[in-house]
Amino acid sequence: MSEILGLFNYWVFVLLMVIGFYAVIAKPNLIKKLLGLSIFQAAVFLLFISMGKVDGGTAPIIQNGNWDAVFSNPLPQVLILTAIVVGISTLALGLAIVVRIKEAYGTIEEIDAIASGEATQLQQDSGESKQ
Amino acid sequence: MSLASQLPALQVAVPMLTAPLVALLRDSHLSWAAAFAASAMSFVLAIAITGQVIGGETLVYHMGGWAPPFGISLYIDELSALLLLIITGAATLTLLAGRGSLEEQVGEARMPLFLAAWLLTLAGLAGIVVSGDAFNIFVFMEISSLATYILVSGGPQRRALTAVFKYLITGTVGATFYLIGVGMVYMMTGTLNIADMEVRLAEVSDRNVVYVAAGFITIGLALKAAIFPLHAWMPNAYTFAPHIVTAFIAACSTKVSLYVLLRLDFFVFQKNLVDHELQFAYLLMPLAVIGILYGSIAAIFEQNLKRILAFSSVAQIGYILLGASLISVAGFTAAVLHFFNHALAKTALFLAVACLGLQFAKMRLEDLRGVGRSMPWTLAAFAGAGLSLIGVPGTAGFVSKWALIGAAMEKGAPGAALVALILFSSLLAVVYVWRIVEVTWFGHGGEQAKAAGGGPITEAPLWILTMTWVAVLANFWFGFDSSLPMQLASSSAEEFLRHQP
Numbered sequence: 311m312s313e314i315l316g317l318f319n320y321w322v323f324v325l326l327m328v329i330g331f332y333a334v335i336a337k338p339n340l341i342k343k344l345l346g347l348s349i350f351q352a353a354v355f356l357l358f359i360s361m362g363k364v365d366g367g368t369a370p371i372i373q374n375g376n377w378d379a380v381f382s383n384p385l386p387q388v389l390i391l392t393a394i395v396v397g398i399s400t401l402a403l404g405l406a407i408v409v410r411i412k413e414a415y416g417t418i419e420e421i422d423a424i425a426s427g428e429a430t431q432l433q434q435d436s437g438e439s440k441q
Numbered sequence: 442m443s444l445a446s447q448l449p450a451l452q453v454a455v456p457m458l459t460a461p462l463v464a465l466l467r468d469s470h471l472s473w474a475a476a477f478a479a480s481a482m483s484f485v486l487a488i489a490i491t492g493q494v495i496g497g498e499t500l501v502y503h504m505g506g507w508a509p510p511f512g513i514s515l516y517i518d519e520l521s522a523l524l525l526l527i528i529t530g531a532a533t534l535t536l537l538a539g540r541g542s543l544e545e546q547v548g549e550a551r552m553p554l555f556l557a558a559w560l561l562t563l564a565g566l567a568g569i570v571v572s573g574d575a576f577n578i579f580v581f582m583e584i585s586s587l588a589t590y591i592l593v594s595g596g597p598q599r600r601a602l603t604a605v606f607k608y609l610i611t612g613t614v615g616a617t618f619y620l621i622g623v624g625m626v627y628m629m630t631g632t633l634n635i636a637d638m639e640v641r642l643a644e645v646s647d648r649n650v651v652y653v654a655a656g657f658i659t660i661g662l663a664l665k666a667a668i669f670p671l672h673a674w675m676p677n678a679y680t681f682a683p684h685i686v687t688a689f690i691a692a693c694s695t696k697v698s699l700y701v702l703l704r705l706d707f708f709v710f711q712k713n714l715v716d717h718e719l720q721f722a723y724l725l726m727p728l729a730v731i732g733i734l735y736g737s738i739a740a741i742f743e744q745n746l747k748r749i750l751a752f753s754s755v756a757q758i759g760y761i762l763l764g765a766s767l768i769s770v771a772g773f774t775a776a777v778l779h780f781f782n783h784a785l786a787k788t789a790l791f792l793a794v795a796c797l798g799l800q801f802a803k804m805r806l807e808d809l810r811g812v813g814r815s816m817p818w819t820l821a822a823f824a825g826a827g828l829s830l831i832g833v834p835g836t837a838g839f840v841s842k843w844a845l846i847g848a849a850m851e852k853g854a855p856g857a858a859l860v861a862l863i864l865f866s867s868l869l870a871v872v873y874v875w876r877i878v879e880v881t882w883f884g885h886g887g888e889q890a891k892a893a894g895g896g897p898i899t900e901a902p903l904w905i906l907t908m909t910w911v912a913v914l915a916n917f918w919f920g921f922d923s924s925l926p927m928q929l930a931s932s933s934a935e936e937f938l939r940h941q942p
Binding site: 327331334340343347350351354357358361386389392393396399400403404407408410411414415 | 576579583590591602614620
């Protein structure tokens with residue numbers, strides 16, 4: 311039992327990662343794919359934050375000149391701050407592309423099928439004018 | 442401190458800091474001039490860095506003066522220098538050649554923002570290569586990837602958008618896998634510095650989590666490097682990107698991910714994990730072999746010129762991987778040589794495609810029938826670079842294939858099978874290159890109607906044609922005198938395989 315509870319954060323990490331990954335692979339809707347990607351990345355954030363936690367440690371801030379307190383490792387938190395920024399940029403860019411896909415195709419569902427159908431159709435009737 | 446000691450930081454800082462400036466210049470010509478100046482400057486810096494590291498020196502630069510393991514360090518050896526030459530050289534040449542092509546495909550109004558993304562890609566790729574810190578590599582990887590998505594989505598057809606969406610999903614999953622692996626290594630060693638990891642991993646090398654970390658890192662980077670069977674994003678991204686962008690990213694973006702894979706695997710894991718080199722070889726060699734065959738055969742059956750070349754890239758990545766998975770100095774040398782020579786050949790080929798793109802909207806072979814008669818110089822350049830892709834003696838492609846065959850020979854009977862495979866796949870390359878040559882030179886009919894403006898097809902403008910020929914002639918030059926890449930490749934192979942008996 312303690313094996314499971316002691317590693318609680320890591321179980322949540324795995325669960326979130328798999329949920330996110332499932333959404334990325336299985337959902338036909340592009341927004342849902344991006345949400346899955348965000349959950350997937352959030353799982354990794356949890357992994358990093360969990361590994362930086364020291365038992366009984368406090369926030370790594372020196373208060374009242376007390377240098378001797380047990381601190382949690384601040385480095386993973388800093389790394390994840392960077393990774394969150396990366397994640398937000400990816401999500402923003404992904405959503406911007408979804409907006410343009412919606413403008414170009416009129417839908418954000420099953421876009422792969424539409425695009426590849428378009429490719430076969432293009433091969434059949436040659437000579438489409440340049441945009 | 443003298444300027445010479447600051448080169449590693451400048452390599453990243455110059456394009457990165459010029460990028461916002463380029464975005465602010467609202468004029469297409471001015472922004473192109475600024476972007477070109479920054480690219481050319483990075484190329485000069487890369488040459489200067491190569492001059493410093495050639496002969497076995499390594500440059501270690503401490504960002505902000507903070508010594509490792511606390512600060513972030515930049516670490517440049519000969520392999521990094523070779524990659525820097527490829528990246529900055531390809532960026533400079535394609536940008537110089539591609540102004541007209543980009544203005545047509547991307548539009549003058551969007552040029553400043555587009556060029557800013559171009560410089561960020563350059564800065565990100567250079568950053569990955571110079572960095573000696575595993576997390577820093579992740580950050581630069583995301584900078585270059587996000588900027589590359591923007592470049593690819595600039596393509597004129599709407600299918601560029603669906604291609605780039607797939608690329609974004611795959612690329613982000615790959616980078617996140619890499620991040621998980623780095624996190625696990627950090628958990629076990631408490632360091633992100635690659636040189637430090639190399640030492641500290643020895644104490645925990647019997648723990649399963651280290652093997653899991655190696656798995657995550659390998660798969661994540663394999664996704665980014667488009668190693669078969671994780672290449673699905675690549676053909677469409679290459680096909681629908683603007684031609685000049687394809688010429689740029691085909692030369693370097695997958696190779697940089699391969700570089701990170703080799704760097705971490707050979708430096709960190711193989712030194713510390715028992716039998717890891719065998720696991721590396723058993724996993725990647727079959728993938729390399731299947732990738733070579735699949736890529737070459739798929740290229741034979743494709744109808745679109747850019748897709749043919751994209752599938753050929755899948756095969757060429759297989760050659761690089763095959764060389765590396767031989768785990769010998771000769772094999773690694775061949776792999777590194779192929780980094781360089783494939784970049785040369787693909788840049789030249791895609792520049793020739795860009796020349797064609799000024800006349801044709803689509804790159805289907807049936808539209809290009811007989812175009813060699815109206816654009817002889819372009820198609821002659823294409824054929825010349827195609828020879829290098831096949832590996833005909835006298836071209837750069839031959840040097841690396843010869844080295845690869847020599848490395849396979851060392852392996853006895855299984856090596857002989859690999860030699861047969863390399864020769865057979867070269868024949869397949871002859872087939873798909875010849876197919877293009879045959880259609881473009883000897884095909885008949887239809888070409889007049891498909892011209893972009895409706896008028897007769899004329900030769901590409903002199904400027905882009907000259908640059909294409911510079912790239913083609915570089916293929917022949919390095920076919921005759923391959924001493925520079927050879928020296929960098931063989932001494933980096935020595936360095937990477939120091940731990941091998």
